[in-house]
Amino acid sequence: MTTISNKTAIAGYGATEFSKNSGRSELRLAVEATLGALADAGIDPSEVDGMSSFTMDNNSEQEIFRAIGGKDLKFFTRIPQGGGGTLGPVQQAAMAIITGIANVVVVYRAMNERSEYRFGQPMHSLPPTSDNVIFAYHGFAGLMTPAAMLGLMMRRYMHETGATSLDFANYAVLARKYASTNPNAFYYGKPITVEDHQTSRMVADPLRLLDCCQESDGGVALVIVSAERARDLRQKPVYIRAAAQGSPKGTVSLGGFYKDNVWPFDECAAAGRQLYAQSGLSPADLDAAIIYDHFGPTVFPGLEAYGFCAKGEAKDFVKDGHLEIGGKLPINMHGGQLGEAYIHGMNGVAEAVRQLRGSAVNQVPGVRNMLVTAGSGLPTSAAILGVD
Amino acid sequence: MTDASARGHNAPCSNRDFDFFYRGLEDERLLVQRCARCNQLRSLPSPGCESCGSLDWEPLPLAGEGEVYSYVTHYHPPLPGFAAPHPMALVTMDEGVRLLGAMDGTDPADVAIGRRVRVEFVRRENVAAFRFRNL
Numbered sequence: 001m002t003t004i005s006n007k008t009a010i011a012g013y014g015a016t017e018f019s020k021n022s023g024r025s026e027l028r029l030a031v032e033a034t035l036g037a038l039a040d041a042g043i044d045p046s047e048v049d050g051m052s053s054f055t056m057d058n059n060s061e062q063e064i065f066r067a068i069g070g071k072d073l074k075f076f077t078r079i080p081q082g083g084g085g086t087l088g089p090v091q092q093a094a095m096a097i098i099t100g101i102a103n104v105v106v107v108y109r110a111m112n113e114r115s116e117y118r119f120g121q122p123m124h125s126l127p128p129t130s131d132n133v134i135f136a137y138h139g140f141a142g143l144m145t146p147a148a149m150l151g152l153m154m155r156r157y158m159h160e161t162g163a164t165s166l167d168f169a170n171y172a173v174l175a176r177k178y179a180s181t182n183p184n185a186f187y188y189g190k191p192i193t194v195e196d197h198q199t200s201r202m203v204a205d206p207l208r209l210l211d212c213c214q215e216s217d218g219g220v221a222l223v224i225v226s227a228e229r230a231r232d233l234r235q236k237p238v239y240i241r242a243a244a245q246g247s248p249k250g251t252v253s254l255g256g257f258y259k260d261n262v263w264p265f266d267e268c269a270a271a272g273r274q275l276y277a278q279s280g281l282s283p284a285d286l287d288a289a290i291i292y293d294h295f296g297p298t299v300f301p302g303l304e305a306y307g308f309c310a311k312g313e314a315k316d317f318v319k320d321g322h323l324e325i326g327g328k329l330p331i332n333m334h335g336g337q338l339g340e341a342y343i344h345g346m347n348g349v350a351e352a353v354r355q356l357r358g359s360a361v362n363q364v365p366g367v368r369n370m371l372v373t374a375g376s377g378l379p380t381s382a383a384i385l386g387v388d
Numbered sequence: 389m390t391d392a393s394a395r396g397h398n399a400p401c402s403n404r405d406f407d408f409f410y411r412g413l414e415d416e417r418l419l420v421q422r423c424a425r426c427n428q429l430r431s432l433p434s435p436g437c438e439s440c441g442s443l444d445w446e447p448l449p450l451a452g453e454g455e456v457y458s459y460v461t462h463y464h465p466p467l468p469g470f471a472a473p474h475p476m477a478l479v480t481m482d483e484g485v486r487l488l489g490a491m492d493g494t495d496p497a498d499v500a501i502g503r504r505v506r507v508e509f510v511r512r513e514n515v516a517a518f519r520f521r522n523l
């Protein structure tokens with residue numbers, strides 16, 4: 001077992017409401033989520049000395065710090081790759097605390113993604129950075145949206161595994177079923193049917209509208225401290241049992257079309273191998289999971305890459321009901337990013353914290369260990385969280 | 389937006405690693421890189437060879453035929469420069485490298501994995517481009 005395992009814990013989380021138009025600044029959302037997380041943990045804002053976020057977040061560390069009444073910020077760091085990076089800031093926080101660089105680290109993500117800009121729009125005419133010249137090279141063919149990029153990967157997955165849009169409907173329906181009983185979810189009170197999925201319009205064939213995540217405004221923050229400190233605080237510590245990033249040979253940001261396997265898979269498998277090695281746990285030890293669903297169909301190769309079923313067998317695993325509460329691996333009980341909201345996966349981390357504390361609206365009984373993953377089809381990250 | 393006009397092409401976002409590809413299209417040539425040390429071909433341009441790390445390479449023109457490896461059809465939102473639905477194919481060229489290309493001008497229902505395609509050079513406004521057509 002390596003030194004990261006169980007040395008740190010999520011002591012608190014905070015979140016704003018999730019909406020299509022927050023009516024306030026992104027910085028205000030970040031501050032509200034941060035103050036909420038600190039209050040949840042029972043830690044005074046003056047104790048915060050580290051902050052970690054996504055490069056895509058528009059809120060600077062020192063501005064949040066100023067607004068919460070921070071005193072002495074010593075550690076701040078950012079992780080790229082948008083939703084692929086979700087668990088990267090968590091890993092940064094854990095490493096900073098273990099090495100003594102910081103003691104109380106806030107991880108945050110806040111955005112007015114729906115009301116002020118939309119990620120699903122064509123990406124073109126960008127400055128020629130190393131990633132952008134690749135987006136432009138693919139955009140030259142008309143491949144300009146994340147939906148089309150993942151659609152191209154998933155079409156090959158369907159060809160090789162026999163999975164169909166009807167299989168993907170099973171997850172789309174399940175995510176909205178969970179969301180329909182979650183008051184924080186966009187799909188609260190609005191379950192959908194397989195027919196709704198099958199008749200929803202194509203966005204990037206094979207991906208339909210109801211395969212796509214929400215576009216959301218909102219903020220989520222976590223407070224991470226040492227395991228020792230967490231045991232003295234008011235909430236049950238949610239230990240970071242493992243945290244890893246994955247970007248194996250051939251990985252390209254939303255453009256890994258040139259390696260043997262073009263599925264959104266290799267980077268997830270690479271992160272998974274590290275998680276199981278760090279924690280000493282195996283897929284069979286995990287009671288539930290948050291599997292990143294920028295697009296619902298990517299959950300299928302995700303389940304395979306993290307070892308819950310063999311390659312190509314996710315369609316049967318899902319069809320047999322194993323993602324439901326009572327199944328082998330309930331996932332995304334908040335409704336996922338298809339059903340609750342899209343906050344670059346941070347709302348999924350918050351759901352994992354609630355599940356492990358036993359306070360979720362769609363609670364899985366007796367959860368001890370959970371996998372949480374980030375966006376696939378680009379450099380990714382993942383963590384295993386657990387409680388005693 | 390790059391002003392690459394002094395670099396021999398009008399592609400909207402390029403750098404000096406990618407210029408050769410767009411310049412090739414101006415001459416109706418589909419170019420990939422061949423590593424000067426290990427001869428590995430690479431289609432997605434890069435300054436270095438993924439196999440051996442060499443920075444030395446030379447452009448190699450492809451014959452222009454291949455087989456569809458995967459595809460996607462874009463429906464929404466509207467794309468600058470393309471009508472919807474817009475099919476695209478990831479093609480394994482006969483030389484062994486994969487290349488992503490537009491398939492506008494082909495009915496999306498006629499795009500399928502395993503189908504043989506051939507490159508067709510086109511101009512899109514003032515930019516030299518290419519697309520694939522079924523053989």
